[in-house]
Amino acid sequence: MRDILLIDNGSKRADATLSLRRIASGLAERLGETVHPVSLLHSDGIPASELHGQPADTFESFLRRRLNEDARRFLILPLFFGASRAISDYVPERIAALRGDFGPFEVRVARALCPLPEGEPDLVEILLEQIRGTACEQGIAPSRILLVDHGSPIPAVTEVRQWLARQLARRLAEDSGPGIELGEAVMERRSGAEYDFNGELLEDRLRTLAADDASTPVILSMLFLSPGRHAGPGGDITEICASVERDHPGFRIHPSALVGAHPRLLDILAARVSEMRTEPATTADLAEMTLKE
Incomplete structure (x- = not known):
């Protein structure tokens, strides 16, 4: 046994x-x-x-x-x-x-869950369905999407998010045609140029999107498994989104359901x-x- x-x-x-x-x-x-x-x-x-x-x-x-x-x-x-x-x-x-x-x-x-280089197509489908579900629930078009993860000092972990972003972009283009904006962000990262592979911080990316166009909402595709200090109710991501929305009246951010819920x-x-x-x-x-x- x-x-x-x-x-x-x-x-x-x-x-x-x-x-x-x-x-x-x-x-x-x-x-x-x-x-x-x-x-x-x-x-x-x-x-x-x-x-x-x-x-x-x-x-x-x-x-x-x-x-x-x-x-x-x-x-x-x-x-x-x-x-x-x-x-x-x-x-x-x-x-x-x-x-x-x-x-x-x-x-x-x-x-x-997503071993590279082959990746995991089912994980792409989960994220895609969570994006669609959020768009339907909010009554919005999924035109601006941000795939966000926790962040890691290990390049191989960031490469998982990057692989998923490429697959999501392809699937969204197939389903909805051109015009879908899909970006990536990290909730937190270490300072220093040696960690630039992580990408842009979520708060910074959201503020840029809000400044560019506050009228078009953003769907956060949540690359998180379970609710907790970061992705749970009242967690870090909720606070980041609330702060950006306060500073940009009319701008709305809609996090998707978590991967673990699918x-x-x-x-x-x-x-x-x-x-x-x-x-x-x-x-x-x-x-x-x-x-x-």
Whole structure:
């Protein structure tokens, strides 16, 4: 028997953990196997009273508990868009430390949601449907769209957003013809020219769009999985949008639903699990090879 762990980075906000649990529950029903929702960090600080009385699991403590119960086979399913250091660095470090305490055990790591260079067409479809849904709900044409992610100091993570933006632009042009303006932005980034690959800050980009044309609304295509400090109600993005709208009367910004709210996400996750059943361990991805004995 194996333990399947659906892992995210973790948040101090209960909504993020509840979202992770909802996704894990839906995937478990799809697979017919238990899927454990586990955050790498942070979520163990959320009061259990905010989580329906069930404390959140974090990565090292969950594995330590299961290893004490003699579990020895684990499949890690990253709820990450790209090659985050959380997966390439933090997870192997914790596994190595646990092997020092418990001896050998098997860990396999599935691919990220949008592995490059091939990308993930289903993720493009999710974003496209969320854009269309926002436009329909607001009664507007999707003529100005901004694909926004959190931001990362790792170029490979930014390349995921860039790949998705290219695919979205192509699909929107096919569906609606020319005239669709699709840009990219990052919620936060480190200062310095060495991080210019991240692109323009969301607030700066929105202010430019508002100054150019305050009468045409902008749809934010939200490249975020779960609500939390950044993408949740009252989070950073909400505050950024409100600030820009206050300074530019009549300008409206409409964030889309999050990727984690779309049922097709389960298709992607189920496919990642299926890949681990069919791919020989010796030809699996770098993260898996790093973790193998």
